[in-house]
Amino acid sequence: MTKSDDDIIDALFAQARTQSPAVPDDLMARVLADAADMLVQPVAAPKPRLWPTFLDLIGGWPSVGGLAMAGVAGIWVGIAPPASVATWTADLIGSPVSIDLLGDTSDYFAEGLLDG
């Protein structure tokens, strides 16, 4: 009796499933040698870098942009202060005052030095 295609293929699968070759010693040795070679050694933690740490502290690049803008504005105000700034500082700290610490004694010292 001729077997059907299904029977043939099932018989072929069943027979193929029985293939379970023993692991040769040299294959086991090669695999374990690979494992030893690939073994990852503990790696020292990388030293933290200053710039990224600083960036993290201040909140990243957007904060750097804000800082740069504030710096430029500060320099500009220093070079060409608007009139309102001068008035405001005068109100705050008053007008500049000169104080002569030596007063009239300066003439005395000058004469003493000249006379020897």
Added chain:
Amino acid sequence: MTTQLGSWRDAPDAALLLAYAQGDMDAARVLTARVLPRILAQATRMLSDQAEAEDVSQDALMRLWKIAPDWRQDEAQVTTWLYRVTANLCTDRLRKRRNVPLDEIAEPADPQRSAPGQIQDKARYSALSDALAQMPERQALAVSLRHLEGLPNPEIAEVMDISLRSVESLTARGKRALMDILQGRKAELGYDDD
């Protein structure tokens, strides 16, 4: 050392792999002894070539050692991952055979092939492997996992990362394609004489 090996005996595969990643070669030995026979059998059934099957097994485990430090226990089972890698490595090898005419494929060396029964067996395994090589890759993969490895459909779905419905479709179409390819080699298979 024996004590250490013994302590790993009942450990899950993933625990062994993680211990290996921490530098424990005893864990690697236990894991290798556990999975290598299965990988070698899978590769042998798909490729029907002992030397190629050994190369694939070594390659699959090399990939496992490489991924060990990044292995996440909750992701997949080690065996599922190995089924997938081994099957893919075998499929790559089968693909290369497509470009080689069948009569140019060298007969693998086999010192025990003199017995007529073994020659017949070898012819059957080669016919099956050659047929898998001619099939669409995903069908060949599904058929080999279902019918050669005997995996249940849900596990095949996990190995191939596809739905159950796709597994059913691929295995059914794959089996039909395999039968069509083997039509011309029925006599060679010799089952009518059994």
